[in-house]
Amino acid sequence: MHVDILFCSLLASFTSPESVAVAPLSFLWMLPLAAAIAVVYKATKFKSIAPLAFTKACLGPFASIIVFSIVVAAALYIITYFIT
Amino acid sequence: MNKGNEQSKPKTAFLFVVALSAWMIPGGGYYLLGEKKRATVVFAAIVLTFCIGIYVGSIGVIDPVGAVHWYLAQMLNSPLVAVLGYVSASGAYPVYGKPSEIGQIYTSISGLLNLLCIVNSVYMAYKLSAAKET
Numbered sequence: 375m376h377v378d379i380l381f382c383s384l385l386a387s388f389t390s391p392e393s394v395a396v397a398p399l400s401f402l403w404m405l406p407l408a409a410a411i412a413v414v415y416k417a418t419k420f421k422s423i424a425p426l427a428f429t430k431a432c433l434g435p436f437a438s439i440i441v442f443s444i445v446v447a448a449a450l451y452i453i454t455y456f457i458t
Numbered sequence: 459m460n461k462g463n464e465q466s467k468p469k470t471a472f473l474f475v476v477a478l479s480a481w482m483i484p485g486g487g488y489y490l491l492g493e494k495k496r497a498t499v500v501f502a503a504i505v506l507t508f509c510i511g512i513y514v515g516s517i518g519v520i521d522p523v524g525a526v527h528w529y530l531a532q533m534l535n536s537p538l539v540a541v542l543g544y545v546s547a548s549g550a551y552p553v554y555g556k557p558s559e560i561g562q563i564y565t566s567i568s569g570l571l572n573l574l575c576i577v578n579s580v581y582m583a584y585k586l587s588a589a590k591e592t
Contacts, residue, residue, distance in 0.1 A: 391557035410507040
C-alpha cells in the first residue's frame with residue numbers, strides 16, 4: 375500500500391514542473407549537465423573503464439566546461455557594459 | 459566482387475543492429491559489443507540527465523507540437539520518448555519560463571549525447587568487424 379502511494383507520487387512529480395527562481399543561483403543548474411557531458415564524452419574516449427581513473431579523467435572536461443562558461447559570461451558582460 | 463558484397467551485407471546489418479539498439483536503450487550498442495561497464499556508465503548518465511529534465515520541467519517539455527526542434531533532439535534519447543510526446547501533445551501539461559527552459563535543455567542535451575554514443579558504438583562495431591576480417 376505504502377509502496378503504491380510512493381510510486382504514484384513519484385510518477386506524479388513528473389507531471390508538474392518544479393519552481394525554479396530567476397536568480398543567479400539558478401546558474402548552478404549547469405553543474406549536473408556539465409558533469410553528464412563530461413562523463414559521456416570520456417566514456418566514448420576511454421579504452422577500458424576503471425572507476426578511479428575514469429573519475430579523474432572526467433574532472434578535466436567538467437572543469438574546462440565550467441571555466442569556459444565563466445570566461446564567455448565575463449566576456450559577454452564586458453561587451454554589454456561597453457555597448458549599453 | 460560478389461564475394462565482397464556478400465561479406466559486407468552481414469557487416470552492414472550488424473552495424474545497423476548496433477545503431478538501433480544504441481538508440482532504443484542508451485548504452486545498448488556498447489552492451490551488444492560486450493562493453494558492459496561503458497554501457498552502464500552511458501546508460502546512467504543519459505537516463506539521469508533526461509530524468510532530471512522531465513522532473514524539473516515535467517513531461518510538458520516534450521512537446522511535438524509547439525517545440526518541434528527540441529522534440530527532434532529529445533527523440534534521440536530513445537523512440538520511447540514518442541510515447542511521452544503523444545501524452546503531452548494533448549496540452550494537458552503546460553510548462554513555461556525557467557522550468558521549461560531547463561527541462562528542454564537537459565532532455566535535448568541528453569538526446570544529443572546519446573547521438574554521440576550511437577555514432578561511437580557504430581564506429582567501435584565497425585572496427586571490431588574489420589579486425590575480425592583480417
